[in-house]
Amino acid sequence: MIDRKFIGYEFTPKEMAITRWRISQFANAIRESNSIYYDVNEAKNQGFKDIPVPTTFYTRMTFSDNNFFSTLGIDFRKLLDGGREIKYYSQCCAGDTIIYQTKVENIVEKEGKRGKMDLITVVTSGKNKDTGEKVFDLIISLIVFH
Structure with missing residues (x-):
């Protein structure tokens, strides 16, 4: 069971320089x-x-904090991806720098066919460091079985 004290918990903001190399490597990995x-x-x-960021590029930012799962006490053996939604506000290209932060929005316990589980909603928001423009909100749902 995930401790409800993490509702509202914000991880330390991070910064990522968007480079042509990062974009091309990601695009190649997804066979774009x-x-x-x-x-x-x-x-x-x-x-x-410049070279634009592919639409799913931002999904890698949510869990880039190496201690995300350990902070919440999530056991990978009991973890399922519950889906994701990406809201785009502005385009980023190579040469931009993104400041992003992940927040635990909610943790809800549910009962299912496989027993009790926690549904965790995590939101990662990013903005352009130079312009201050909001770039994206990435909403991810995680399912953790008890």
């Missing part, structure tokens, strides 16, 4: 074939200031 993620000239021809 669109050339705007690899070729700066093509990205600029499409109206971007």
Whole structure:
């Protein structure tokens, strides 16, 4: 059972410099074939200031804090992905720096066919360091069986 004291808990804000290399490595890992993620000239021809960030790139930020799971006392053997939702507010490109922070929004105990479980809602919000513009909210649901 996840301690309810973590509702509202905010992890330390982090910063990530968005580089062409990070974007191309991520795009390659997800087998993205669109050339705007690899070729700066093509990205600029499409109206971007540089190589744009792929839409699912931000999902890696939520758990980039190495102690996320240990802080909450989550046992990986009892963990399921409950889904995710991404809200986009502005586009980031190579050369931008994102400041992001993860917060535990809610923890609810439920009873299911497999027994009791905790449903954890985690929100990671990111903004552009230079402009202050909000870039994304990533809402992730986790299921942890008792």
